[in-house]
Amino acid sequence: MIRRTLFEKVWDAHLVRPERADTPAVFYIDLHLIHEVTSPQAFSLLRERKLRARRPERAIATMDHSTPTTPRNPDGRLSIVDTQAATQIRQLETNCKEFGIRLFALGSDRQGIIHVIGPELGFTQPGRTIVCGDSHTSTHGAFGALAFGIGTTEVAHVLATQCLLQRKPKTFAIQVEGQLPHGVTAKDLILAIIARIGIGGGTGHVIEYTGPAIRALSMEERMTVCNMSIEAGARAGMIAPDDTTFDYLAGRPEAPQGPAWEQALKAWRRLPSDEGAAYDREVTIDASSLEPMITYGTNPGMVIPIRGVVPDSSNQTTQEKSLRYMGLRPGQRLLGHPIDVVFIGSCTNSRLSDLRLAASLLKGQKVAPGVRVLVVPGSQQVKKQAETEGLDRIFREAGAEWRESGCSMCIAMNGDQVQPGQYAVSTSNRNFEGRQGVGSRTFLASPLTAAAAAITGRITDVRELLK
Amino acid sequence: MKPIQIITSRCVVLPMENIDTDQIIPARFLKVITKNGLGQWLFADWRYDRDGAPRSDFVLNQPESAGAQVLVAGDNFGCGSSREHAPWALLDHGFRAVVSTSIADIFRSNALKNGLLPVVIDPETHRRLTAHPGATVTIDLEACTITLPDQTCTSFPIDAFARNCMLRGTDELGFLLAQEEAIAAYEREFS
Numbered sequence: 022m023i024r025r026t027l028f029e030k031v032w033d034a035h036l037v038r039p040e041r042a043d044t045p046a047v048f049y050i051d052l053h054l055i056h057e058v059t060s061p062q063a064f065s066l067l068r069e070r071k072l073r074a075r076r077p078e079r080a081i082a083t084m085d086h087s088t089p090t091t092p093r094n095p096d097g098r099l100s101i102v103d104t105q106a107a108t109q110i111r112q113l114e115t116n117c118k119e120f121g122i123r124l125f126a127l128g129s130d131r132q133g134i135i136h137v138i139g140p141e142l143g144f145t146q147p148g149r150t151i152v153c154g155d156s157h158t159s160t161h162g163a164f165g166a167l168a169f170g171i172g173t174t175e176v177a178h179v180l181a182t183q184c185l186l187q188r189k190p191k192t193f194a195i196q197v198e199g200q201l202p203h204g205v206t207a208k209d210l211i212l213a214i215i216a217r218i219g220i221g222g223g224t225g226h227v228i229e230y231t232g233p234a235i236r237a238l239s240m241e242e243r244m245t246v247c248n249m250s251i252e253a254g255a256r257a258g259m260i261a262p263d264d265t266t267f268d269y270l271a272g273r274p275e276a277p278q279g280p281a282w283e284q285a286l287k288a289w290r291r292l293p294s295d296e297g298a299a300y301d302r303e304v305t306i307d308a309s310s311l312e313p314m315i316t317y318g319t320n321p322g323m324v325i326p327i328r329g330v331v332p333d334s335s336n337q338t339t340q341e342k343s344l345r346y347m348g349l350r351p352g353q354r355l356l357g358h359p360i361d362v363v364f365i366g367s368c369t370n371s372r373l374s375d376l377r378l379a380a381s382l383l384k385g386q387k388v389a390p391g392v393r394v395l396v397v398p399g400s401q402q403v404k405k406q407a408e409t410e411g412l413d414r415i416f417r418e419a420g421a422e423w424r425e426s427g428c429s430m431c432i433a434m435n436g437d438q439v440q441p442g443q444y445a446v447s448t449s450n451r452n453f454e455g456r457q458g459v460g461s462r463t464f465l466a467s468p469l470t471a472a473a474a475a476i477t478g479r480i481t482d483v484r485e486l487l488k
Numbered sequence: 489m490k491p492i493q494i495i496t497s498r499c500v501v502l503p504m505e506n507i508d509t510d511q512i513i514p515a516r517f518l519k520v521i522t523k524n525g526l527g528q529w530l531f532a533d534w535r536y537d538r539d540g541a542p543r544s545d546f547v548l549n550q551p552e553s554a555g556a557q558v559l560v561a562g563d564n565f566g567c568g569s570s571r572e573h574a575p576w577a578l579l580d581h582g583f584r585a586v587v588s589t590s591i592a593d594i595f596r597s598n599a600l601k602n603g604l605l606p607v608v609i610d611p612e613t614h615r616r617l618t619a620h621p622g623a624t625v626t627i628d629l630e631a632c633t634i635t636l637p638d639q640t641c642t643s644f645p646i647d648a649f650a651r652n653c654m655l656r657g658t659d660e661l662g663f664l665l666a667q668e669e670a671i672a673a674y675e676r677e678f679s
């Protein structure tokens with residue numbers, strides 16, 4: 022018997038035509054996720070070629086990147102002040118209507134960051150192939166789906182044919198042994214993994230995360246890990262589905278029901294990698310030895326344990342430019358470094374469990390004077406649940422801003438911005454130059470570390486506050 | 489897509505590693521619904537100061553960069569966001585090839601689909617190119633080679649199918665549309 026990995030099983034099941042030396046595989050896509058920023062030119066291409074969407078029911082759309090998160094007007098509406106953003110948002114509405122695609126529009130109670138709503142509504146399912154014109158599509162791999170980001174031309178390909186031309190990626194197993202210590206979260210784990218393999222370390226590969234520390238993670242934590250696979254350059258990240266996956270999915274609006282559910286379960290249970298299946302590359306990491314992690318530079322691979330010091334690097338040009346931008350020097354400790362902004366949100370860390378973690382620290386506390394704290398739930402569903410639990414009150418009473426759902430300060434396209442030169446501790450996934458606004462300086466960290474920084478106004482080892 | 493066969497041009501060198509697509513074109517310029525005119529925002533935050541004036545110390549603003557069609561960049565070029573606006577901006581500015589020791593997966597795929605040639609070369613050849621900014625190179629897509637000013641010639645890998653599309657200036661959509669029968673058969677059986 023050929024022993025296959027999870028990835029190979031999903032790959033094989035979606036080959037319309039296998040690859041040959043002179044042509045890539047014709048690869049079938051089950052679910053296509055669409056947002057306002059990377060889709061307009063794809064719909065234009067369809068119009069130019071006089072094509073329709075081949076299987077519009079296999080796509081869903083939402084608007085999240087350029088949408089406002091400021092509190093609603095008294096009439097319940099959100100005001101989009103930016104005319105360019107408003108045009109882009111209107112264009113998505115027009116496109117979805119014309120091509121027959123289901124849209125969770127701004128104002129709907131199911132709107133949110135595309136990678137948050139796909140799973141929470143039950144669209145994201147084990148064994149599916151999922152694409153989106155967005156690199157963090159890797160998030161959905163947490164369910165044992167093969168999910169990856171594509172460009173806008175490929176968005177058009179999927180709309181028109183439900184297929185993509187693909188070469189088979191290589192496989193990469195990351196085995197995580199042991200148990201995460203108290204105060205160390207899934208975010209710290211993935212940052213430590215990126216530190217270990219490097220930001221180009223996963224290029225050309227699909228990562229499968231395995232081992233006891235992964236099995237012990239909740240679905241939301243698994244999404245945090247898979248989300249940042251792209252930050253290690255990987256095509257996708259995957260985790261084999263298990264009872265945690267099935268419990269999460271059961272009863273979600275788009276999950277199979279009744280006999281269809283039983284049938285799906287049977288198929289899903291066959292997905293995990295066969296015992297002894299071979300990977301092109303393997304790495305083992307011990308979760309028990311990990312600490313809270315934080316980035317110091319301008320890419321997510323420039324990351325150290327919270328008590329560490331800014332290292333020297335072999336590539337001087339890159340490191341010097343980065344540290345000059347950050348206003349830091351080699352040998353410097355980050356602990357105690359003052360900060361201006363805390364951002365809790367993004368498709369990495371804006372789900373209910375993330376907000377609960379942050380609220381557990383902020384409860385009864387006050388945000389440090391002069392620090393701006395923005396809490397942005399990933400979706401309207403998350404927002405509603407958080408409000409039912411009273412998390413919004415905890416944040417507001419502490420002095421944080423409680424916002425509408427969207428990408429917000431993760432990409433700073435919607436007016437939510439870190440000011441030039443300011444330091445932010447952010448739960449998002451990218452600390453690139455200018456990512457959170459022109460001149461913004463980002464430290465990526467977990468929701469716990471972010472909440473700790475909100476209280477002290479400095480980079481803090483959250484384990485001190487948890488004692 | 490313009491067909492590519494041979495590109496002979498001076499190189500612009502950006503030696504930094506891990507140049508992400510947020511640097512190639514910052515997110516605030518993505519609120520557009522067409523692909524046109526993005527070249528003016530290429531490397532916007534490195535190219536212009538806060539008031540929008542060109543920074544004289546940035547290589548693209550130097551006179552010898554004018555008209556160059558080849559960009560030589562450090563390892564892992566194009567990492568990060570999947571925005572196709574990045575190759576659109578590079579092409580609109582006038583670049584036709586990007587040379588590095590490695591190029592991020594999504595960027596490479598996007599570049600190929602738009603006629604921007606991704607050229608991956610060995611570290612030694614790369615070192616020689618970055619040591620001589622402004623050198624003229626010849627990239628031959630038919631032969632898959634890049635020739636340096638000293639006439640040394642190195643080959644680079646490229647997917648056979650993408651190469652044919654680029655040589656002919658055709659896109660992949662036509663090929664995919666021609667698979668309709670196989671796609672329909674797949675759907676009848678599996679979905």
Ligand code: SF4
Nearest residue numbers: 157367368428431432
């Ligand atoms: S939250 Fe940030 S990373 Fe996630 S989809 Fe939105 S912009 Fe992209």
